[in-house]
Amino acid sequence: MKSAGQLGPATVVQGMNRMSGFLKLASFFALLFLPALAMAAGGAEIQAMSVEYRDVPGIGSRNLVWIVAQQHLLLAGFVLGVPIFAWICELVGWKTKEPRYDKLAKEFTKLLTSAYATTALFGGILLFLLIGLYPKLMAYLTDMFFPSFLVYCLLFLLETATLYMYWYGWDYMQGNKKAFHLFLGFLLNLFALGIMAVPNSWATFQASPVVVGDGDAWARAWMAMQNPTWMPVNIHRLIANVVLGGFIVGAYAGIRYLLAVSQEEREHYDWMGYVGNFIGVFGMLPLPFAGYWLMREVYQYNQQMGITLMGGFLAWLFILQAMLIGVLFLGANYYFWMGITYRIPGSENQYKKPIMAMLVVLLLCLGVWMTPHSLVASLAEAQKMGGTHHPLLGVFGVMSAKMTVANIMILVTFMSFIMYWRAGKQETAVWAKAAKAVMGALLVIGGVAVIVLGVWGYFVPAIIRINYFSVAQVLIVLFIMVTFTPLTALLMKSAKTTTEMVWGKMPIRAGYSLVLNAVMVILLMSLMGYARSSSRVHWHIYGVMRDTSEYAFSPALGYAAAFMSLNTFVYCLLVAFIFWVATLGDKAKAQQPKGPLADVPSGAAPAMAGGAPSSSEAIESGILENHK
Amino acid sequence: MKGPIASGAILLAGMFIFLKFILPLLTAPLPASLIYLYLAITLSGIMIFGTMSASSLESLMGPIFRFLSGKGQSGAGQMARLAVLVLFPLLVGWQTYTTLAPSDLPPGENRTIHPAPPGEFVGLSNPYPKTPENIMMGKGLYAAYCSPCHGANYDGKGPAAPGFNPPPANFSDPGTIAQLQEAYLFWRIKKGGVGLPVEGMPWKSAMPRWEVELPEEFIWKIIMGEYDGAHQSPRTWEEED
Numbered sequence: 026m027k028s029a030g031q032l033g034p035a036t037v038v039q040g041m042n043r044m045s046g047f048l049k050l051a052s053f054f055a056l057l058f059l060p061a062l063a064m065a066a067g068g069a070e071i072q073a074m075s076v077e078y079r080d081v082p083g084i085g086s087r088n089l090v091w092i093v094a095q096q097h098l099l100l101a102g103f104v105l106g107v108p109i110f111a112w113i114c115e116l117v118g119w120k121t122k123e124p125r126y127d128k129l130a131k132e133f134t135k136l137l138t139s140a141y142a143t144t145a146l147f148g149g150i151l152l153f154l155l156i157g158l159y160p161k162l163m164a165y166l167t168d169m170f171f172p173s174f175l176v177y178c179l180l181f182l183l184e185t186a187t188l189y190m191y192w193y194g195w196d197y198m199q200g201n202k203k204a205f206h207l208f209l210g211f212l213l214n215l216f217a218l219g220i221m222a223v224p225n226s227w228a229t230f231q232a233s234p235v236v237v238g239d240g241d242a243w244a245r246a247w248m249a250m251q252n253p254t255w256m257p258v259n260i261h262r263l264i265a266n267v268v269l270g271g272f273i274v275g276a277y278a279g280i281r282y283l284l285a286v287s288q289e290e291r292e293h294y295d296w297m298g299y300v301g302n303f304i305g306v307f308g309m310l311p312l313p314f315a316g317y318w319l320m321r322e323v324y325q326y327n328q329q330m331g332i333t334l335m336g337g338f339l340a341w342l343f344i345l346q347a348m349l350i351g352v353l354f355l356g357a358n359y360y361f362w363m364g365i366t367y368r369i370p371g372s373e374n375q376y377k378k379p380i381m382a383m384l385v386v387l388l389l390c391l392g393v394w395m396t397p398h399s400l401v402a403s404l405a406e407a408q409k410m411g412g413t414h415h416p417l418l419g420v421f422g423v424m425s426a427k428m429t430v431a432n433i434m435i436l437v438t439f440m441s442f443i444m445y446w447r448a449g450k451q452e453t454a455v456w457a458k459a460a461k462a463v464m465g466a467l468l469v470i471g472g473v474a475v476i477v478l479g480v481w482g483y484f485v486p487a488i489i490r491i492n493y494f495s496v497a498q499v500l501i502v503l504f505i506m507v508t509f510t511p512l513t514a515l516l517m518k519s520a521k522t523t524t525e526m527v528w529g530k531m532p533i534r535a536g537y538s539l540v541l542n543a544v545m546v547i548l549l550m551s552l553m554g555y556a557r558s559s560s561r562v563h564w565h566i567y568g569v570m571r572d573t574s575e576y577a578f579s580p581a582l583g584y585a586a587a588f589m590s591l592n593t594f595v596y597c598l599l600v601a602f603i604f605w606v607a608t609l610g611d612k613a614k615a616q617q618p619k620g621p622l623a624d625v626p627s628g629a630a631p632a633m634a635g636g637a638p639s640s641s642e643a644i645e646s647g648i649l650e651n652h653k
Numbered sequence: 654m655k656g657p658i659a660s661g662a663i664l665l666a667g668m669f670i671f672l673k674f675i676l677p678l679l680t681a682p683l684p685a686s687l688i689y690l691y692l693a694i695t696l697s698g699i700m701i702f703g704t705m706s707a708s709s710l711e712s713l714m715g716p717i718f719r720f721l722s723g724k725g726q727s728g729a730g731q732m733a734r735l736a737v738l739v740l741f742p743l744l745v746g747w748q749t750y751t752t753l754a755p756s757d758l759p760p761g762e763n764r765t766i767h768p769a770p771p772g773e774f775v776g777l778s779n780p781y782p783k784t785p786e787n788i789m790m791g792k793g794l795y796a797a798y799c800s801p802c803h804g805a806n807y808d809g810k811g812p813a814a815p816g817f818n819p820p821p822a823n824f825s826d827p828g829t830i831a832q833l834q835e836a837y838l839f840w841r842i843k844k845g846g847v848g849l850p851v852e853g854m855p856w857k858s859a860m861p862r863w864e865v866e867l868p869e870e871f872i873w874k875i876i877m878g879e880y881d882g883a884h885q886s887p888r889t890w891e892e893e894d
Contacts, residue, residue: 328776328834329769336767336832338852359701366706373706381702388698392691398828399766402684404759404818410681411809412819413766414828417680418687423828483827486886534704568772 077161078574086158087576088588093154095551095592096599097147099269102262102550103600104144105217106270107137110304112210119203129297131195133274138192139607141185143599162565169237170227172246177223184216221266222259226250229258231566232557233326253326257319258557264315268308269550272543275301277604279539282531291529298531298539299364305542306357306438310506313350313431314499316553321491323560330567334560336398341582342556344397347427349549351391354434356542358387361441363535368526369449379444383437390430390437398422420483425490429479432498436472439506443513449524452516460512471505474498547596551589559585657713661699668695764819767833768853770840777836779873791878794871798863799879807883817859824883831885838876838887843869 080086111133118126156163167174191209198206226249233254237245278298285291324331333339362380366373399413399422407413420426454460475498482490561567563577571577580588672688703713720726723734781787796805802821804811809823824830830838840848846858863872880887 328836329772332767332837333769336765337769338765340765355697355701359705362705373708380705384698384702388694392694395690395694396687399764400684401686401763406682406684408818410684413764414823414826415681415683415687417676418683419826419828423832425827487831487888488886532707532710 079158079160080575081158085576086154086574090151090154090158091588092592092595093147093151095554096596097144097151098554099547099550099592099596100140100144100147100599101221102266102269103273104137104140105221105263106266106268106308107133107140107274108210108213108217109267110271110274111137112207112214114300115210116207119207125296129300132297134192134195135607136274136277136604138188139603140600141188143603145181159565162570165566165570166227166230169230169249170246172243173223173226173250177220180216180219180223184213184220187213187216218263221262222255223250225258225262226252226255229254231564232330232561233323234566234569253322254319257315257322261312261315261319264308264312265550268305268312269546271301271304271306271308272539272546273301273600275305275539276543277301279536280604281608282539283533283536285529288529295368295528295531295535298360298536302357302360302539302542303442305546306361306442309353309357310435310439311503313435317428317495317499327567330560333562334556338579338582339556339559340398342552344395345552345586346549346556347391347394349545349552350431351387351394351434353542353545353549354387354438355391356538356545358383358438358441360535360538360542361445363531363538365445365448367531367535368528369524370527371524372448376444376448383441386437387434390434393421393426393430394434396421396426423483425479425482425494428482428495428498429475432475432479432502433472436468436475436502436505439502439509440468443509446513446517447520449522449526450517450520451523452520454516454519457516460516464509464512467505467508471501474501544593544597547593548589551592551596555585555589656716657699657703657709658716661696661703661713664699665692665695668692764854764857765852767837768850770837771850774836774840777839779835779839779876781870781873781877783877787874788877788881791874791876792882793878794867794875795878795882798867799875802859807879819857821860824879824885827885830879830883830887833888835873835876835880835887838879839869839872842867842872842875 078086081089111130114126114133115130118124118128118130187209191206191213194206194209198209230249230252233252235249235252237248239245240248275298278294278301282291282294282298285294320331320335323334335343362376365376365380396418398419400410400415400419402410402413410416414422452461478494478498478501482494485494559579562579563572564570565572669688669692672683672691676683700713702709704710720730720734721737723731726734795803800811801813802811802817803809803824804814804821807824809821809826811821814821822829841860843862843864845862845864846860847855847862849855849858867875876887
């Protein structure tokens with residue numbers, strides 16, 4: 026054995042390089058065992074219940090839990106959101122007997138199965154971290170919610186078993202067995218709903234605890250679960266999960282589109298990207314209403330918490346939220362508009378003016394939404410304004426203005442979709458003219474009514490605005506949506522296609538815009554997750570159990586924003602890895618010799634409002650291959 | 654001048670001129686942060702519309718790419734390209750320097766105007782009925798104690814107001830007391846500027862701590878008088894009969 030002095034310089038360098046590799050590997054494993062260090066920090070002796078907190082050296086217990094919890098929540102959002110539209114897609118395929126929907130549903134589920142294990146893994150890590158780092162809090166929550174833990178475990182077992190049967194039985198359960206497969210998909214969603222709702226009750230209890238009366242453990246757990254923010258969070262998360270799932274599937278399709286080498290692949294992933302964007306947008310339309318309801322419940326539960334969130338030190342997060350939602354709306358509309366100009370040849374000039382009008386309205390609304398109540402101003406600027414409220418534009422800073430523009434943005438996005446749906450078609454129904462006139466009149470009246478209610482909202486007591494005007498605004502928009510959708514569907518049923526929709530012709534920036542939308546929605550969920558969680562300020566359980574750890578302070582907004590970005594980045598890496606693993610099989614399949622590629626098919630069917638590649642060649646070459 | 658580049662440049666310049674020079678003729682000048690925000694939104698609109706289709710992309714970005722690549726340029730064109738390639742990084746550097754360079758100017762205002770109240774003030778309701786007598790008494794107390802700063806018209810323009818920075822709140826603005834519950838005003842009047850939490854910057858408010866001079870009854874009645882005089886209603890969760 027040589028001593029270090031006997032080694033040549035090159036050997037030493039090589040050895041050091043290797044050493045550095047070992048060190049990196051060792052550091053990686055050390056990172057995995059970070060929670061174990063917490064045990065050391067807690068002292069060697071068994072302290073059992075006397076230990077309230079344990080810390081993790083370096084990163085800190087709160088930051089570690091923050092990262093793991095956020096990853097788990099985002100993964101869970103995807104895993105719980107995707108089965109909803111995968112199942113709907115499968116149902117549409119079954120009803121319409123069009124195999125491309127079945128293929129799409131299967132592809133969605135493939136992504137789901139890959140993400141499922143990672144979600145569970147992060148859930149497990151989170152649980153161990155919470156038990157280890159916050160034993161006092163967990164003891165309290167366990168005491169309160171133990172029966173619901175058992176329900177959660179049972180739901181998890183059922184969900185896993187159903188998912189296995191749903192995924193592995195896909196090809197087997199075709200034909201006569203399809204109805205049973207659909208039933209499995211329904212059960213999958215039912216269990217997923219429970220899996221989401223049960224832990225939501227634990228988190229919402231922390232934010233809005235209720236007085237739990239006497240009773241057995243089950244009764245007490247049920248009382249604690251029914252806290253004021255539980256149902257609004259359930260609804261908000263359910264919709265947000267669909268949005269997240271839709272946009273991530275869209276991003277997946279966007280990347281596959283960018284990487285596609287054959288025309289057939291380009292067509293398929295162009296269509297998949299469209300469906301992903303469609304799902305994301307349709308989930309996004311009711312999301313602000315659900316968010317509004319949640320905030321209303323928060324205010325009603327505790328004014329202090331409401332003001333901390335929307336008027337206090339967390340209020341700036343809502344300006345960031347406006348920016349992210351604005352980019353999301355713009356991105357989703359941009360994709361729709363590009364779909365019109367690229368997929369429907371020759372339509373550019375016809376739709377130029379409506380697109381410009383919609384864009385201007387969206388940007389005006391975004392400008393209002395992003396205008397803060399208290400402006401960022403230098404001392405000199407504030408003196409000129411007479412404070413940090415601008416005498417004219419300050420009125421944009423309050424909820425009446427925000428609700429109005431949010432409703433109008435939703436309306437414009439919906440009309441964007443309707444325009445896309447109708448593009449390249451000529452209505453033939455005799456009542457088409459009358460229907461269009463009715464729709465036009467409704468749109469104008471509805472839009473004006475939303476604005477009038479918004480302006481009027483400044484002159485009435487807050488309770489009237491919240492209870493009647495805001496609700497009326499939402500109902501007007503919903504009324505337009507539920508009226509226009511079936512009416513347009515009826516019009517399109519008998520419509521003549523004037524220009525065939527061509528798939529696979531979108532420019533590369535369309536793929537990037539799908540990725541951008543996904544990143545925005547992940548950032549948005551990280552942002553609002555932080556807002557919801559930090560609204561408890563220095564309480565583990567608001568007003569009941571105070572945080573007495575060294576982390577009982579709210580981080581500066583810049584620090585928090587950096588963590589949100591880190592969480593988004595880590596999640597994107599995780600998702601990219603999961604999708605890469607999920608598509609390894611496809612790559613192997615693609616390397617197998619194939620016959621000549623099908624020619625560009627023309628999508629005549631108005632599937633999912635926009636048509637899809639439905640030529641028999643494409644189905645034969647693409648879908649049947651998958652079913653062999 | 655024609656084409657999307659010229660139209661976009663004119664739109665941006667027009668927007669800047671409107672926000673910076675024309676709007677202040679009608680109202681108070683906008684802070685730079687808001688002007689940049691609106692300009693960024695305008696620019697994103699130009700980019701979105703300009704890249705909507707292959708032809709619009711070519712019209713907007715084609716000349717820029719060709720100019721920057723320098724293909725087929727000679728003489729003045731080449732010189733212009735060189736100038737842009739030199740001046741643009743210098744502009745970015747100058748902007749970075751001016752942003753980061755030490756300055757004797759105070760930092761931007763980042764005060765939370767409506768911080769969350771302490772727990773003991775949450776959920777309080779005005780114990781005095783809203784009778785004409787009580788409201789009149791509240792208005793009288795307001796005139797005596799509050800109007801020198803907040804103004805006889807409840808608009809924040811009392812005779813002492815010009816001496817304060819930040820200025821006294823304008824109660825007739827729907828963005829102030831109309832957004833708050835009576836309990837919030839009770840807290841603010843009782844504890845004054847010094848009772849603000851850190852994010853509300855207690856040292857930046859000259860609001861007196863009225864609890865040392867006025868009994869709680871007076872404070873509740875002043876609140877009634879304020880809302881009535883400013884033609885606003887407090888935020889409540891129950892509708893009044």
